[in-house]
Amino acid sequence: MQLEFHELICFLDYEVTVFDRSQYDENGYDPAADDVQAASADHNKIFRASYGNEIHYQRLALESREAWISEDEDRRLSSGGTNYQQLFVNSGMLRIQPSDHLATLEKETLDSMQRDGLRDTQFVESNSTDCERAEKLGWKEKLLNFQIPDYPDKSYEAVLDSLAGFVRCSNACAYYREKADAKGIKFNLGSEHGAVESLLEEASSIEPNKKKITGLKTKDGVIHKADTVVVAAGSFSTQILHDLSYHLESSAGSLATFKINEGDTELWEKYSPERFPVMTWKSTPRDNSGKDTGSIYVLPRTPEGLVKIGYRGIKWTNFHPAPQDVPFAQDGQWSTPLPLEKCSVLPEPALHAVSQFVSIFMPEFENTPFYSTKLCWYTDSLDNSFVIDYVPTYAENSVFVCTGGSGHGAKFLPILGQHAADILENGDESSSFMRPFWRWRPDAPRKNGLEEGPGGPRDIGHI
Numbered sequence: 001m002q003l004e005f006h007e008l009i010c011f012l013d014y015e016v017t018v019f020d021r022s023q024y025d026e027n028g029y030d031p032a033a034d035d036v037q038a039a040s041a042d043h044n045k046i047f048r049a050s051y052g053n054e055i056h057y058q059r060l061a062l063e064s065r066e067a068w069i070s071e072d073e074d075r076r077l078s079s080g081g082t083n084y085q086q087l088f089v090n091s092g093m094l095r096i097q098p099s100d101h102l103a104t105l106e107k108e109t110l111d112s113m114q115r116d117g118l119r120d121t122q123f124v125e126s127n128s129t130d131c132e133r134a135e136k137l138g139w140k141e142k143l144l145n146f147q148i149p150d151y152p153d154k155s156y157e158a159v160l161d162s163l164a165g166f167v168r169c170s171n172a173c174a175y176y177r178e179k180a181d182a183k184g185i186k187f188n189l190g191s192e193h194g195a196v197e198s199l200l201e202e203a204s205s206i207e208p209n210k211k212k213i214t215g216l217k218t219k220d221g222v223i224h225k226a227d228t229v230v231v232a233a234g235s236f237s238t239q240i241l242h243d244l245s246y247h248l249e250s251s252a253g254s255l256a257t258f259k260i261n262e263g264d265t266e267l268w269e270k271y272s273p274e275r276f277p278v279m280t281w282k283s284t285p286r287d288n289s290g291k292d293t294g295s296i297y298v299l300p301r302t303p304e305g306l307v308k309i310g311y312r313g314i315k316w317t318n319f320h321p322a323p324q325d326v327p328f329a330q331d332g333q334w335s336t337p338l339p340l341e342k343c344s345v346l347p348e349p350a351l352h353a354v355s356q357f358v359s360i361f362m363p364e365f366e367n368t369p370f371y372s373t374k375l376c377w378y379t380d381s382l383d384n385s386f387v388i389d390y391v392p393t394y395a396e397n398s399v400f401v402c403t404g405g406s407g408h409g410a411k412f413l414p415i416l417g418q419h420a421a422d423i424l425e426n427g428d429e430s431s432s433f434m435r436p437f438w439r440w441r442p443d444a445p446r447k448n449g450l451e452e453g454p455g456g457p458r459d460i461g462h463i
C-alpha cells in the first residue's frame with residue numbers, strides 16, 4: 001500500500017491515512033528486512049518506454065520519465081550536488097533478440113517510437129546508420145555484441161534503447177514516503193497497527209441492495225472509520241478485498257544476485273551503470289500461442305555491488321484452497337503469495353534459465369554462487385493493465401482499488417498516483433488518458449495466464 005497512495009495523498013486535499021504492515025519508517029524499504037514483502041521494495045527495477053503497439057503506455061512511461069528527471073534535479077539542487085543518488089538512472093537497455101532478427105514486438109516498438117518522433121533514440125545492432133548515430137551520441141559502447149552459441153558466425157540481433165534504464169525502487173519509495181510525511185499524511189505502519197485485518201461493511205441506505213465499506217480493522221483490533229477506503233496492496237490485494245479475485249492473480253518472478261567486491265576493479269567497472277546497460281533476452285522465441293516462457297534480464301550493479309538477474313519467463317503461481325466467500329476460484333483454489341520465509345528458494349527451471357543466461361552473457365560469473373535468491377510477487381491482471389477504479393459491487397463509492405499491473409508499475413511511481421487521483425475524483429469525467437484501460441472490467445476474459453488455474457506447469461506446488 002505504498003506506490004499509488006503516496007502520490008494520491010499528495011495530490012488530493014483530503015485527510016488521508018496510509019496503513020501498511022511493514023515498518024517502512026524504520027526499515028527504509030530494505031528488501032532484505034524481515035518484515036518486508038513488497039514488489040516495490042527492491043534495489044532496482046527496469047524503466048522502459050518500449051511497449052510494442054501499446055502507445056498509451058509508451059506515453060505514460062515518457063510522462064513518468066520526465067517526472068523522474070525533474071525530481072532527481074530537485075534532489076540534486078537541494079543536496080547542493082553532494083551526497084545525492086539519482087532515483088532514475090539512464091543506463092540504456094539492450095533488448096537482445098532470441099535470434100539474428102527482430103521479433104514482432106520489437107518492430108512494433110520501433111514503429112511506435114517512430115510515430116512519436118523518437119526513432120532516433122533506438123539503435124538496432126545490424127543497422128549501420130543506427131550504429132553510426134550511437135557512436136556519435138556516446139552509446140556505442142553499450143551496443144554489446146554476443147555470438148549465438150553453436151553458430152559462431154552469427155550474432156544476436158539487438159536494440160539498444162537509450163530512453164531506458166532503471167529506477168532505484170526502495171530509495172524512491174523511502175523518498176516519496178518522507179515527502180508525504182512532511183505534507184502531514186498520517187502513516188500507520190507495522191505488523192499490529194498497520195496491518196489491515198478486514199474491511200468493515202454495512203448495508204447502504206442509499207443503494208438498498210448493496211453494502212458499503214465504512215472503514216477497516218487493523219490487527220491490533222482498532223477500528224478506523226473512512227469515507228473511502230483505497231485498496232493498493234499489490235499481490236495481497238485479493239486477500240483484503242475478495243471482489244478482486246476474478247481480476248487479479250499473484251504469481252512470482254525469480255530473482256538472483258551476484259555480488260562484486262569493489263576491489264575487483266575490472267568487474268566493478270564492467271558492470272557499472274556507466275558501462276553496462278540493462279539487458280533483456282528471451283531464451284526461446286514466443287510460442288505459437290504468443291506465450292513467452294524465456295524472458296530474462298539483468299541490471300547493472302548497485303552501489304553495493306549487487307548484480308540482479310530476473311527470470312520472468314515462467315511466473316510461478318501458488319494455488320491453495322480459497323476462502324468460502326471468494327467470488328471467483330478455480331477448483332476451489334486461488335493463488336496468493338507464499339509466506340516470506342518460503343521465498344528464498346528458486347524452482348529448478350528458473351535456476352536453469354538463469355545459468356544458461358549467465359553462461360552466454362555473463363561468463364565471468366559462470367561458476368560463482370549466487371549472493372541471494374528470492375521469489376518476488378507480481379500482481380497479474382487479466383490483460384497486464386492496472387485496475388484503478390471504484391468497485392461497483394459496493395455502494396456509495398466507498399471502496400476504490402489501485403492495483404494490478406502485472407510487473408510494470410515501478411517505473412510509473414512519480415505519476416501513477418496523479419492519474420489515480422484524477423480517476424478517484426472525477427470517474428468517467430477524468431482527464432487521464434489511461435481511464436479506459438484501468439476501469440473495473442468484469443467482462444474481460446480471463447487471459448494472460450490467469451486462465452490456467454491450479455495443477456499446471458506454473459503451479460509451484462506441482463513442479
Ligand SMILES: Cc1cc2nc3c(=O)[nH]c(=O)nc-3n(C[C@H](O)[C@H](O)[C@H](O)COP(=O)(O)OP(=O)(O)OC[C@H]3O[C@@H](n4cnc5c(N)ncnc54)[C@H](O)[C@@H]3O)c2cc1C
Pocket residue numbers: 001002003004019020021022037038039040041045046047194195196197232233234235236240252253254255310376377378379402403404405406407408409410411412
Ligand atoms: C519480480 C518482479 C519484477 C518487476 N520488475 C519491474 C520492472 O522491471 N519495472 C517496473 O516498472 N515494474 C516492475 N515490477 C512491478 C512493480 O514492482 C510493481 O508494479 C509495483 O512495485 C507494485 O507496487 P504496489 O504498491 O502496488 O505493491 P507492492 O509493492 O507489492 O506493495 C504492497 C504493499 O501492501 C502491504 N500489505 C500487504 N498486505 C497488507 C495488509 N493486510 N495490511 C497492510 N498492508 C499490507 C505490503 O506490506 C506492501 O507494502 C516487477 C514486479 C516483480 C514482482
